[in-house]
Amino acid sequence: MTTLLREPIAALTERVACSHCGLPVPASLLEPAAKDQFCCAGCRTVYSVIHSCRLDQYYDYLRRDREAGGASAPAKITGKAYREFDDPTFQNLHAPPNPATSARTIDFYLENVHCAACVWLVEKIPALLPGIVESRLSLGKQLLQVTFLDRRVNLSAIARLLDSLGYPPHPARSTTARNIRTADDRRALIRIGVAGACAGNTMLLAIALYAGHASSMDPAYLLLFRYLSMIIGVIALAWPGSTFFRGASAALRTRTPHLDLPIALALAVGGVAGLISTLSNRGDIYFDSLSVLVFLLLVGRFLQRRRQALAEDAVELLFSLTPASARRITGDSIEEVPIAALQIEDIVEVLPGESLPVDGQLAGDFSTTVDESLLTGESRPRSKNHSDALLFAGTVNLTSPIRVRVLAAGEATRVGKLMRLVADCASRRAPLVILADRIAGWFLAAVLLIAVSAFTYWCLAAGAAVAINHAVAILIVACPCALGMATPLAVTVAIGRAAKRGILIKGGDTLERLAKPGLLLLDKTGTLTTGKMSLQYWHGDQETRDAVAAIEVHATHPIARALADDAMPLQASDIHQHTHGISGTVNSIRYHIGTRRFIESQAISIPFAWQNHLDRCTSTGLSPVLIAAGDQLVSIAGIGDTLRPDAAAALDILRTHGWQLAILSGDHPDVVSRIAGQLNITDARGALLPEQKLARVRELMSDPARARRPVVMVGDGINDAAALAAASVGIAVHGGAEASLAAAAIYLTTPGLSGVAHTIVAAKRTVRAIHRCLAASIAYNALFVTLAACGWVNPLVAAIFMPVSSLTVISLAFTARTFKKGAAT
Amino acid sequence: MSVLFIVLPLALVFAGGGVLAFIWATRRGQFDDLSTPPVRILHDED
Numbered sequence: 001m002t003t004l005l006r007e008p009i010a011a012l013t014e015r016v017a018c019s020h021c022g023l024p025v026p027a028s029l030l031e032p033a034a035k036d037q038f039c040c041a042g043c044r045t046v047y048s049v050i051h052s053c054r055l056d057q058y059y060d061y062l063r064r065d066r067e068a069g070g071a072s073a074p075a076k077i078t079g080k081a082y083r084e085f086d087d088p089t090f091q092n093l094h095a096p097p098n099p100a101t102s103a104r105t106i107d108f109y110l111e112n113v114h115c116a117a118c119v120w121l122v123e124k125i126p127a128l129l130p131g132i133v134e135s136r137l138s139l140g141k142q143l144l145q146v147t148f149l150d151r152r153v154n155l156s157a158i159a160r161l162l163d164s165l166g167y168p169p170h171p172a173r174s175t176t177a178r179n180i181r182t183a184d185d186r187r188a189l190i191r192i193g194v195a196g197a198c199a200g201n202t203m204l205l206a207i208a209l210y211a212g213h214a215s216s217m218d219p220a221y222l223l224l225f226r227y228l229s230m231i232i233g234v235i236a237l238a239w240p241g242s243t244f245f246r247g248a249s250a251a252l253r254t255r256t257p258h259l260d261l262p263i264a265l266a267l268a269v270g271g272v273a274g275l276i277s278t279l280s281n282r283g284d285i286y287f288d289s290l291s292v293l294v295f296l297l298l299v300g301r302f303l304q305r306r307r308q309a310l311a312e313d314a315v316e317l318l319f320s321l322t323p324a325s326a327r328r329i330t331g332d333s334i335e336e337v338p339i340a341a342l343q344i345e346d347i348v349e350v351l352p353g354e355s356l357p358v359d360g361q362l363a364g365d366f367s368t369t370v371d372e373s374l375l376t377g378e379s380r381p382r383s384k385n386h387s388d389a390l391l392f393a394g395t396v397n398l399t400s401p402i403r404v405r406v407l408a409a410g411e412a413t414r415v416g417k418l419m420r421l422v423a424d425c426a427s428r429r430a431p432l433v434i435l436a437d438r439i440a441g442w443f444l445a446a447v448l449l450i451a452v453s454a455f456t457y458w459c460l461a462a463g464a465a466v467a468i469n470h471a472v473a474i475l476i477v478a479c480p481c482a483l484g485m486a487t488p489l490a491v492t493v494a495i496g497r498a499a500k501r502g503i504l505i506k507g508g509d510t511l512e513r514l515a516k517p518g519l520l521l522l523d524k525t526g527t528l529t530t531g532k533m534s535l536q537y538w539h540g541d542q543e544t545r546d547a548v549a550a551i552e553v554h555a556t557h558p559i560a561r562a563l564a565d566d567a568m569p570l571q572a573s574d575i576h577q578h579t580h581g582i583s584g585t586v587n588s589i590r591y592h593i594g595t596r597r598f599i600e601s602q603a604i605s606i607p608f609a610w611q612n613h614l615d616r617c618t619s620t621g622l623s624p625v626l627i628a629a630g631d632q633l634v635s636i637a638g639i640g641d642t643l644r645p646d647a648a649a650a651l652d653i654l655r656t657h658g659w660q661l662a663i664l665s666g667d668h669p670d671v672v673s674r675i676a677g678q679l680n681i682t683d684a685r686g687a688l689l690p691e692q693k694l695a696r697v698r699e700l701m702s703d704p705a706r707a708r709r710p711v712v713m714v715g716d717g718i719n720d721a722a723a724l725a726a727a728s729v730g731i732a733v734h735g736g737a738e739a740s741l742a743a744a745a746i747y748l749t750t751p752g753l754s755g756v757a758h759t760i761v762a763a764k765r766t767v768r769a770i771h772r773c774l775a776a777s778i779a780y781n782a783l784f785v786t787l788a789a790c791g792w793v794n795p796l797v798a799a800i801f802m803p804v805s806s807l808t809v810i811s812l813a814f815t816a817r818t819f820k821k822g823a824a825t
Numbered sequence: 826m827s828v829l830f831i832v833l834p835l836a837l838v839f840a841g842g843g844v845l846a847f848i849w850a851t852r853r854g855q856f857d858d859l860s861t862p863p864v865r866i867l868h869d870e871d
Contacts, residue, residue: 116864140858190851193844197841197847232837
């Protein structure tokens, strides 16, 4: 009679496609008579808006996109009024007016834009709403720029229109930071353009010069070519090449080895020697090799930068999705105000399903349950029904609408304080000196030593002029061009492939940190488990279960949802909801479902024999739900957080790669030990506050026994954010809080732990690829420094060798097996 | 062959013009967004 852990029955659906999104329509929503079928209310609304605005062409574009393999998703509309958008302070902050045209421009992050059809639809809005001047969408950044005339159209009306089309808008935050980054990107691109033009033109001139060597050239032309090469070469070194000189001087100031040092040395020596050679019309010039060098190095760095910006954009987008407004109650009226405008002692309303905007207390006689898992890691919802119960910003109100008296807002909330802790940890983290830079120090010393010895030898053997020539050649061919490209390229390729698999990596050094196996600390709620309640234990018969499901469909409590998961086509009537339970009638049997207290309050006795089942539930960390039919207890259900299906397999992969595993959770120790037992993890700690998690991570990182071994934190909540920022590498998993995304170096956009395993395995491969590239480039450098020391290198040899070594490194970087489909073994 | 003394600097001036045009386009934000324009071109004008 007792069953444990079974898969929910798959909902029986016929394959009828939704008229809007094309996904299958659930059987319960099928309307046989209607022409159009919809999978959800959101799709229905969006479809009717598009239809009434005569924008049906959208579906032509959508079909084309789907035929090309585009993904589809159901429409999401919030139905919000967006009244706070009309607030003058809001508008001046987010949509400053253009003094020349008196139009305002605002940047919105849009949810759900993903294809060509979205671009078409969103850019059509000026035709729908007079007063909108222009609407431009940037697909990659999901950023919409709207220019509008505020005397002809309200910003809230624009927001409502976008919302009704299925793209809820959010004012973009950190506009200044983004503008700075755009400006930096443009400068970098200009430098590359100039360097490329210089490199191409010096190469053309160099070909003429090398050809002239073979067939004696008129000295006048030789002089012309050499002077023109010099002019272009000096431009390349002085403008785009200045990046390396600045980097080198910064490295000298801070006394840290950096690859820019040997690069700058080669550029400086080559440039000065070339200038002297040209002006004195004697000796070799290397301007062609030098400008190609500058160009290739800049391209490598630019690619890496673009890739990393992808991850930053995605995180910024998620950040803008956090609620920026609250409903303030003054007297009898409710107004939407920006969170920043809330004052202590204000009263705000929070509906079920919304997250709390402030820290506060219940204002009046309200009773609800709150999901605090984001803040505490506790998976069981907590009930709040006293006016002195504290409510925290960032937690989610679950069951009923409440009014909250504000005790703290913004930075002063518990979340705000945690965020400051996160920023503090992030700024204090010691930067990793990447391998290429560590090599650069030794490299520079070795090259200088060889150059000085060769100079001394040739001075004695053939005189100062020859010696200078050879020493200059050594310094130039020793320029670690391939070495400089190795890391950026290997990392860029890996980050790009990772992004395609839904793994967003922020820093280039992150992968190097993950290369050696260390300790992996896992959060429980939302990371190892789904964070959603489901039925784990059932004692009773199937008939009762179907009846329970039919009744619980009518409740909003997460525990109710777990019981309603396999809802059967039974009809329940006479539903009555209580604080700790629910009653209803199915097939003319009256059922009472709820906590022990609720059942006892209905004057139903709990027989002694049932105590055993209750104990089994509570001792394994499950929440028991008692079910009575009439006045007889008939069933007990145990509700708990479910383990992610891929958790065990992913952890096994990590173990075979030598990682130690441990759990750091804020949840109840009983629940934590149940999960740890299922996963064979011995080191599991529960009931940890966010500050205690941070302290544990710091303690582990300062442990000399694990020096040079990474401590990796995997988590999803605000309660993990500080620990994520302090760890060697923080990995935020899908569905987590914005705070954890900002703190973590890696963000997984797909649910589950297999992404973590894949990232760590691929990081090891990436670092191996970096090592191969570095080894290849050092081998080339060693070979050519030797040739140069023997006096066998001239500008032509250098011009051929440098691109060949770079090509070797590029092909090594691109053929490396790093992040690939199905490679997580 | 002495024509080279004129043609070569002239060619470089042209190349410089190209570079200037590139700088101008970059500063005007032509290369800020590379993912939307290839999609936008598919839409019919109406």
